[in-house]
Amino acid sequence: MMKEQEAGTVFALDIGTRSIIGMLGRVEQGRLYVTAIEKEEHGRRAMLDGQIVEIEQVAAVAGEVIRRLEEKSGTKLRRVCVAAAGRALRSQSASFTLKFDELRRADADLIGQLEAGAVTEAERLIAGDSAGQGRFYMVGYTARQYTVDGYPMTNLMDHRGQVFEADVVSTFLPSGVVESLYAVTNRLGLEVSSLTLEPIAALNAAIPAGIRLLNLVLVDIGAGTSDIAVCREGSVVGYTMATVAGDEITELLMRSLLVDFKTGERLKLSLGSMEPAQYPDILGIKHEISPANLSEVIQPAAQKLAKEIAEKILELNGGAPSAVFLAGGGSKLQGLPALVAGELDMSEARVALAGNHFTNSAFSDEYQLEDPEYATPLGIGASAALGMINDSYMVTLNGYPAKLFRNGALSLRDVLLMNGFHYGDMMGRTGANLSFTLNGQREFLHGLPGVESQISINGREAQFSTVVRAGDRIEFTPARSGQAAVMTLGELLGQDYPGEVTVNGRPQPMDYSIRQGDEVQAQGAPVPPRQQRRVRAPEQAKPLPKPEPPRPVFTSKPEPIMEPAAKTETKQEPAKEKAAEPKPKPKPGPIAEQKVKPQPEQKAEQEAKTEPKRQAEPKPKEPPEEPLQLSFGGLPVVLNGAPLRLEPKEQGGDYYLMDLLERSGMDFSKLDRPVDLLVNGAEGQFSQVLRPNDQVTIRYKDRQTT
Incomplete structure (x- = not known):
């Protein structure tokens, strides 16, 4: 009778285009001790270029490998470590910019915002270029360069400036590659305990971390594709794929x-x-x-293979590397190292078959592990075994297993980006503003703030920089953008306005909804002052239900991949607080990009004449750009010389100086010069808590209003 698979038993399965290799082992003395290896070739071409075509046929061959391994070990195998083929890996460059109205020190929050924004832009570009090709998973990214006020930087931390930009290269994998792999393991009744990419696995076996300071390239030449990974300065900086391999x-x-x-x-x-x-x-x-x-x-085919591999290396690396390691069954083609060296204009001694470093992470008493064909299965097993804490590396996101493709520390932001969420899901945007003219005077109405995202790990509030660990349960509700500003002519002038009203030279009814840039003319009767206009408040955005990841997939312990300068939260954006817990002060955000922390909706103001208490107060001086919304009760302040009462927040939260940016009458999406932020005549901070009767000034530094 077979025994059950022990927690320390590692079962690696390399499902290749031409053959399937299974490997059993366990950790001994800090290395993977390989106890059994089995290999079986496909009876017919059930896979094409690394993509599983005939799931049933591939499962049958894998089943035979498993049967022989079980007989050798006397163990019923339940959990398997696998790798997704690098087929159709797509790399996409993108940049993202944050602008501030004053000098700002680059901290971990700011760097996180830049990188997340650039990744989201890369996802948008990939989606546009790959329309109709299905979903792509983001498997990793690296920040190639930063700039501060136009000056290039390799490390942004602690530099000061007003304009920050990150240039990022992100790598994506078609969902079909992963889903077909899981279809095979499900048919075999196996639980996936570790998932990585084949080029990552091969690199882990062939190139030890200690020599990755050098500019090295690993080429895993299979039957269908040649996967390429580049490392330098201690980390992996990129992946690509050549569409030629042994089958050619x-x-x-x-x-x-x-x-x-x-x-x-x-x-x-x-x-x-x-x-x-x-x-x-x-x-x-x-x-x-x-x-x-x-x-x-x-x-001719060998020359073509070497030429395309060299072209991909030069494209990704920007030049010839220090050395190239060839792995996989296709690497054993006689004369191939010399051909690749010739195409790269390198010494033949700098292009070699992988295998010399396999014993750094694995050993065996029975098998010769130096065969370059073993690079991927050894890498799969060693990557999982040497990083294991227990036998389960499942991380759930909103109740479903999440897809992870990296190693080392993963932040919550990394997990969200890898599972289809975007920068905007983490940081809600204010609704679109409405700008128009009334009798030649510019009017401006602000959209409503959005709803904050909510995120927790194991039931406790977390930040986007929080490190994810094995077995964590992540709950995430995306931020939701606020409603756009809306106003009808009736709300602007009063439903019973007796005069003649035209919009862009044409008469319009009172239920006409004013559009961006409209020119409204009201003649024949006085126009009501701003304080007496009835403004319809759009329905406040409500939190979205927790989205479900596209497909349930068990996760791996993440693999080493392109390391950006910082992997921390996008911003200090806590989940919705409980009533008994104090609310942390928000971090200041970039004005020009409107990355202002959304607050609960401000209720619509009522007509002044309907409030006896309001009638008893002296009419305030009308500022040039006083916002059209008024509120009663709450916190009294003076904004740009005009009295303003801020509606009490839900659960009694504080108001901050940044909350008044939306009410200042300025269009922060189109700033062209620095802005003064003053509280009681002194320079204020975005995170400064407002007190009753504070005198707040928000204006351009040249003291001209918009």
Whole structure:
């Protein structure tokens, strides 16, 4: 009777285009001790370029590998470590800019905002370029360069400036690659305990972390694709893929010698032998070919393979690297290292087969592990085994397993970006403002603030910089943008306005909804002052229900991937507070980009004449750009010389100086010069708590209003 798989038993399964390799092991003395290896080739072409085509056929071959491993070990295998093929990996460059009205020190929050914004922009570009190709998963990113006020920086931390920009390269993987992989494991009744990318796994086996300070490249040449990973300065900085691999050699032999695919594979494997190869063609005629003639036949395909690999390396790395490691079954093609070196204009000694470093992470008493074909299965097993704390690395997001493709510390923001959420989901935007003219005078109505995102880990409030650990339960409700400002002519002038009203030169009814840039003319009767206008408050945005990730997929412990300068929260944006808990002060946000922390909706003001208490007060002086919304009760302040009462917040929260930006009468999306923020005549801070009767001034530094 078979025993159950122990927690320390690592089962790695490398599902390749031409064959499936299974490997069993356990951790001993800080390395993976390999106890069993089994390999089985596909009976027919059930996979194409790393993509599973015939799920049932692939599952049958994998099942045979599993059966033999179970017999060898006497263990019923339940949990498996796998890797998604690097097929169709897409890299996309994008940048994101934050502008401030005053000098700002670049801290972890700001860097996080920049990187998250750039990743979201990259996702938008990928989605546009890949319309109709299905969903893509973001598997990692790296910040290539930052700028401060136009000056390039490699490390942004603690630099000061007003305009910050991040240039990021993000890598994406088609969802079909992952989903077909899970279809096979589900058919086999296996639970996926670790998921990574094949190029990451191969790199972990072939290039130890200690030598990644050098500019090195790992090329994993399979049957269908050649996956490429580049590392330098201690981290992996990019991935790409060449669409040529070992199958191109086989297909050339099929065409040149008129043989079937299986015979072509056998002839390819005989390259390097000193003996002539014998084979039958598809007509049944037997032939013999010398090693020299066979090498001559495959030369065009081998040259094409080397050329495309070199082009992809140069494109991703920006030049020839210090050294290149070739791994995978296709790397054993005779003469390929020399061809790649020639295309890169490098010394042949700098291009070598991987395998020399495998023993840094794995060893065996029974198997020779230096074979470059073992790079991926060894990497899958070692990546999972050497990072394990327990036998489960599942992280759930809103009740569903999340997809993770990285190693080391992952923040909540990383998890959200990798599972389809965007920068805007973390930071709600204020609704669109409404700007128009009334009798030649500019009027401005602000949109409503949005609703904050809410995020927690294991039931406790968290920040976007919080590190995610194995088994964490993440709950996330995205931020929701506020409602756009709306106003009808009746709300502007009163439903019973007796005069003639035109919009852009044409008469309009009182229920006409004013549009951006409209020119309203009201003649024949006095126009009501701003304080007496009835403004319709749009319905406040309500929190969205917790979204479900697209597909339930068990996660892996994340793998090492392109490391940005900082991986911290996008902003100090806590989940909705409980009544008994104090609300943390918000971090100041960039004015020009309107990254202002959204607050609960301000109720619509009522007509002054309907409030006896309001009638008893002296009529306030009308400022040039007093916002159209009025409120009663709450916190009394003076904004730009005009009295203002702020509606009490839900659960009694404080008001901050940043809350008045939306009420200042200025269009912060179109600032062209610095702004003064004053409280009682002194320079104020965005996070400064407002007190009763504070005198607040928000204006351009040249003291001209908009």
